[in-house]
Amino acid sequence: MAQSQGLQRIRRRFGGYVSDFDVSDSDTDLSWYALVLPKAILFAAILLIPFIGAFYISLHEWAPLAQEHPFVGLDNYVRLFNDPIFWNAIINTAGYSFALLVFDVPIALGLALLLNMNLRGTKFYSGAIFLPVVTSWVVVSLIWTWLYNPEYGLLNAILGGIGLPQLSWLQSSSTALASIALMSVWKHIGFNMVIFLAGLKGIPDDYYEAAIVDGANRWERFRYITLPLLKPTTFFVFIVTLIFSFRVYTQVYVMTQGGPVRSTYTIVYYFWQAGFQQFEMGYASAIAVVLFLIVFGLSIVQQRTWGDDVEY
Amino acid sequence: MTLSTDELQFDDDRPSVEYEGSWYDTFAKVVAHVILLTASAIMTIPFIWAFFTSLKPENEIFTTIKQIIPSDPTFVNYVNVWMQNPLDRWILNSLILAVGVVFFTLLLDTLAGYALAKGDFRGKSLVYTLVIGTLVIPPQVVLVPLYLEMNAINWSNTYWAIMVLYIANPFGTFMMRQFFLGVPDSLIEAARMDGCSTFQIYTRIMLPLAKPALSSLGVFTFIFVWGAFLWPLVILNDSAMYPLQVGIGLLTGRYGSQWGQLLAAVILAALPVLAAYLLAQRTFMEGIALTGGKG
DSSP: OHHHHHHHHHHHHTGGGGTTSOGGGGGGHHHHHHHHHHHHHHIIIIIIHHHHHHHHHHTBOOOTTOSOOOBOTTHHHHHHHTOHHHHHHHHHHHHHHHHHHHHHHHHHHHHHHHHTTOOTTHHHHHHHHHHHHHSOHHHHHHHHHHHTOTTTOHHHHHHHHTTOOOOOGGGSTTTHHHHHHHHHHHHHHHHHHHHHHHHHHTSOHHHHHHHHHTTOOHHHHIIIIIHHHHHHHHHHHHHHHHHHHTTOOHHHHHHTTTOSTTTTOOHHHHHHHHHHTSOOHHHHHHHHHHHHHHHHHHHHHHHHHHGGGSOO | OOOOGGGOOTTOOOOOSOOOOSHHHHHHHHHHHHHHHHHHHHHHHHHHHHHHHHTSOHHHHTTOSSOOSOSSOOOHHHHHHHHHSOHHHHHHHHHHHHHHHHHHHHHHHHHHHHHHHHOOOTTHHHHHHHHHHHHTSOGGGGHHHHHHHHHHTTOTTSHHHHHHHHHTOSHHHHHHHHHHHTSOHHHHHHHHHTTOOHHHHIIIIIHHHTHHHHHHHHHHHHHHHHTOOHHHHHHOOOGGGOOHHHHHHTHHHHTTTOHHHHHHHHHHHHHHHHHHHHHSHHHHHHHHHHHTTOO
């Protein structure tokens, strides 16, 4: 191949880089670029440049139709810091995330352990529990808005039926966020369960068999084999749930529109409102940058703790 | 993220290690069945109840809450909601978006993943850093600049504007790279000896080997795009371009009290994915297990 021999000559001329290059492979060198470029260009145009753009826009007063976008320095961030609505959104989002971690992760682990017993009907059970995961957030949000209906909903009918006081669910500022969190746990549990299940299936049977030979009882096998070997999976599930939950938006939009009295305002909901309702794009970008910093911080913790388990 | 398909055997026949057979063992199994049965009921009843409600005529919905199964099921809500809204157009939009994103995701991610796993070219580590770096960016962060960018090139209200964000998602590239790293080099060297070009190795060796990973990534991407809400909501201002989820998400205001029709639309929106899921449950779960880190 004449062309690629020419390429080899060019490589030799340009020195150091060539020396560790396997010459037998180099006749196809250029084609690697053809493979990787489409995706690389997309990354740059759709993720990287807009990502840098978000920082840039956040330093400006930016109305989309205005001719000029005056530079305001850190004013948007100062305003954000002093904005009670934003702090309210942060607290709501943190509360939502906390509820998800406390209920979703342990229950998902429990269900995965039960499914890992290989009982009859495991396929049916896992299929049913996973059902909400494949359904969209809009669909489950609408179904649950109907379940939560104070007068005609199933939940209050059940509460009334067993003699408990009925709740106003989404319509009271004291219960709305908890109601959204409860629905989200229901929707998301199958997701974590499957990841836990994959982790459990990854533990070799020999370990348990050896432990049984050594006389370890059920609890000891769980305590000394399952739990330690499942630690990376648990941590992964924990962080991913946390990162996902910080992006809560669709449920809020469909179920409560942030209400009542902003009790379900979340970071992304406020971001959407500032950017695409008020068209204050500089301010919205500042919110987005703060969201990024939070999620980025969590990702760093994840990578630190995962250490060798992640093949980066 | 180190999960592999081999680890996820849902219907395997390997013997349970809980073979003690004591009364305690039986008791534990009964308790497990009760818990799993309860959980399954909690997960499915909302769907069933919504479905039955959608079959009741509007005036019956508020008078027969305790009677879950309608005495005289009717599809009148489905007919009405279909007549009053461009549901067919919204479904078509969703299908075009989902199929388009799946196609480009599979194509570009296998190409790039292969190059990043087996290639040897200048700038490789730079591209890989880009993949890892963009993995941690929450998609919301880029929405404002992307919105301005799409408007600047006159792409608002197009399928492309919606699709690009999801096609650019780095997770598939990361996943396919991890997958291709596991393909032995000897296989590639042998093919090269036989005169295969890099691209021929891709089509004849890499793609056929990657079929399980491709179906998982494809299925998961499909669910993900089918459920997409915020970005289409932001970038579209023509309701004829709405994907189904955005269309029915915006119905709530108008249908405040017409729950029969609203739930009929919801069931219609859920059906395609639910039907596919019931047919290929295992592929869906593997998709989640493999792509669990995807945003």
